[in-house]
Amino acid sequence: MNDNKLTLAGLAKLAGVSTSTVSRALNNNPLIKKQTRERLQALAKEYNFSLNRAASRLRTQKTNVIAVILNLTDSTDQSISDPFLLKVVGDLNQALNYQGYELLLSNSFMATEDWANYFIKSSRADGIIVIGQGKTTVKIEKAAKSGIPLVVWGDPKVDANYAIVGSDNALGGYLATKHLIDVGCQKILFLGDPEHAEMRERYKGYQQALVEKSLTNDDELVLSCDITSKAAYAKIADMILKQGLYFDGIVAASDMVAFGALKALKERYIGIPNDVCIVGFDDIAMAELFHPALTTIRQNTKVAAKIMVEQLIKQLNGQIADSAVIDIELIKRKSTHVT
Amino acid sequence: MNDNKLTLAGLAKLAGVSTSTVSRALNNNPLIKKQTRERLQALAKEYNFSLNRAASRLRTQKTNVIAVILNLTDSTDQSISDPFLLKVVGDLNQALNYQGYELLLSNSFMATEDWANYFIKSSRADGIIVIGQGKTTVKIEKAAKSGIPLVVWGDPKVDANYAIVGSDNALGGYLATKHLIDVGCQKILFLGDPEHAEMRERYKGYQQALVEKSLTNDDELVLSCDITSKAAYAKIADMILKQGLYFDGIVAASDMVAFGALKALKERYIGIPNDVCIVGFDDIAMAELFHPALTTIRQNTKVAAKIMVEQLIKQLNGQIADSAVIDIELIKRKSTHVT
DNA sequence: GAACTTTTTGCAATCGTTTGCATTTTGGTG
């Protein structure tokens, strides 16, 4: 009906006041008499008025948008569908909305390499959340150096000049490995990509547990593979073919990796957990549903998302943000429950 | 270093030309001499210049942003982590970026009910993609009525005044059921939520197949439950407790539902596929990894995302968009492979 | 009711691009 877009000026005319009054009224500015404020707000509702954000963003130099970047390793576009990463996105979406921000989703395959320029200086967003440190942190460091509000999901123990929120990956790797040792495993594989920041920390925890229990820390026990189930499946299948079943436990760098490994094992009628025990990482929804249910290290993404948003907002307010370690938890399930 | 933000005017001064020239040059407008264009583009790169989007959006009345709304049923916030929906988001992200658009992610728990107002009239986005028709399409219809560019992921056979892209769900339900009958199932459950638009169509296909093969179309074979694995698990566990194993096949409304059902069955040592065969829907990554690998109806989300974006762009150009049916495919795996 | 404070409103500049139109520059031709 009212197709000629209604602007603040139009609404002001309707109400018989100035645009400044309407603007203030809609922003609930106490400068305006309460009675007037309410009248104007009601009028705005009645006429289905909505502020032009482009205009207000231009004027206020604030967008109320946060860019969330899925920082994927360029090789496998598989990982764009990694349920864990997408779950983090979902939780961030809720946490951001809750604080009145909107979420602009991007992945790292964009044309530009210069996130600070592309998102912040261009006034597309007020801040950036990067999911995943990936194999190289060069883009992140570049963004951090330019001083923009930035929070990274990754390994918080990593030394960096930006705020990192994440689980204690080394501890997770340690707990996973220790648990396997406790249930009697002797030859424990680490399956994952030690070049990948978070995975490297999990690997360190794995090593520490082995050393502590004075188990051999053999090179042939470290199986490097992309963190996808497909790669894990191929790796395990290949190793068994070449060397037979020379292990009795697996620390997988993620649940998806664990699932891939499990598939390869089950296809060869290797008993889980009786022949091989396995621990995953993440505790995605599937972990519990899998058969056997997967023992795993749970990452609390809801809490993490909340904290990331808080830390980002601190930066938006000019304070400096801290890295934060999110509690993890070993969830014991059937895949390590030797009878 | 150059902390005082560089604007078009600043760049113009540096180059000794007018702002209009710089603006046109950066937009590759052929009005500007090619040589000048290149010089200015180089200069912009050198000075790390980036256009203020808020300003250009205000001026051009175009945002180059598409809002993607996860239309969740309000009861279970579980489904926000449904891997399938998030996969669609991921694919949309790529398809949109490819066409030069950005993705603003929202869910349906926002304060506002009026999407047209909130996203379009407010100049936050140029168009909307809604993922999921959900149980009620009232918000979608309201948005459609206001004439904004809109595409919905859902069941394209549903009669509506907006463009719907989706799989042929009825055919999917039919194929799934027919396949179960072909492998010898006699008492086939439908497990899902027939109130949910897409699921209802799958249910219709299920019915059709039963009728065609003159199998009983018994009410007690239709198990209504939320489309989460948790609900499916509870439902199956409950039914077996009450009625014993009175079925030998399951058509699950989604893969996640299938996984929940499988967990309940396996816990009771019911053989899959020998005692009960099961077919899922979606073909998420896990379907193949599950044990036994899950027979399912594959939805091609990559193609779907591409088409949705195309249809939306048509609307942005003033053309009208059509609904589109995406090809589906029955993927036969172990969960229906009776020996 | 004058003088003054406090509350409420309005004026007008501003944010940084884009673009219709006017103007200048260039180049070709007689």
Added chain:
DNA sequence: CACCAAAATGCAAACGATTGCAAAAAGTTC
């Protein structure tokens, strides 16, 4: 070299909200 068409550039007015400051209105006090 005057003239004209074509090409290249510049001027200035938008786009629609916000906000410092000034002005008007309302309230207080003597």
